[in-house]
Amino acid sequence: MTVGTAGRNPARKLRPGERHKALVGIRLDLPDEAATRALAVRLAAHARAGDMIGLKGPLGAGKTTFARAFIAARAALSGVEVDDVPSPTFTLVQTYDFPGDVALSPTVFHIDLYRIEKPDETIELGLEDAFTSGICLIEWPERLGHFLPRSRLELTLAPGATIGARTAEIVGFGAGNKRLKEAGYNDR
Numbered sequence: 001m002t003v004g005t006a007g008r009n010p011a012r013k014l015r016p017g018e019r020h021k022a023l024v025g026i027r028l029d030l031p032d033e034a035a036t037r038a039l040a041v042r043l044a045a046h047a048r049a050g051d052m053i054g055l056k057g058p059l060g061a062g063k064t065t066f067a068r069a070f071i072a073a074r075a076a077l078s079g080v081e082v083d084d085v086p087s088p089t090f091t092l093v094q095t096y097d098f099p100g101d102v103a104l105s106p107t108v109f110h111i112d113l114y115r116i117e118k119p120d121e122t123i124e125l126g127l128e129d130a131f132t133s134g135i136c137l138i139e140w141p142e143r144l145g146h147f148l149p150r151s152r153l154e155l156t157l158a159p160g161a162t163i164g165a166r167t168a169e170i171v172g173f174g175a176g177n178k179r180l181k182e183a184g185y186n187d188r
Contacts (some may be wrong), residue, residue, distance in 0.1 A: 015106045019161045030166040040069035046182040049106035052149045054141030057157035067137045072157045078105040088112040107134040119145030150174045
């Protein structure tokens with residue numbers, strides 16, 4: 001995974017009529033919180049060390065709900081349960097180590113950058129190691145600026161048409177594109 005390197009940026013805006021063929025983008029209607037959790041479980045089953053999922057959306061959109069379900073699913077894959085998955089709003093980073101081979105059960109880093117104002121403030125968090133050795137769930141990933149990994153999934157959650165409903169837009173870049181396909185999602 002390349003972090004903050006100069007050169008071609010897969011997240012750049014496309015010119016009119018241009019299409020980035022390497023990206024997979026999908027839109028899902030999630031009718032309730034259970035559907036948000038099911039999406040997290042499905043993506044967790046295919047996540048690997050070095051993967052990053054950026055969780056975007058307004059406050060209350062379901063980012064932390066997604067992260068909690070994702071972490072619980074990764075724990076279950078390792079044969080354990082997690083009792084508590086607190087929001088890292090004040091601690092900024094919560095780590096979850098699971099038993100077993102680190103390649104099959106990498107550490108999950110749940111990172112909340114809501115309180116970060118400048119990308120350079122993230123240097124002290126040691127995220128570069130997390131980006132290569134673990135699975136990172138990052139709320140407010142845009143606050144990483146130029147440190148945002150080029151290879152990632154971006155999941156944007158927004159309130160849906162009814163109470164509890166959400167819409168999810170997911171775009172894969174690099175390995176994130178591959179993970180979406182492995183999870184059975186194609187362009188929609």
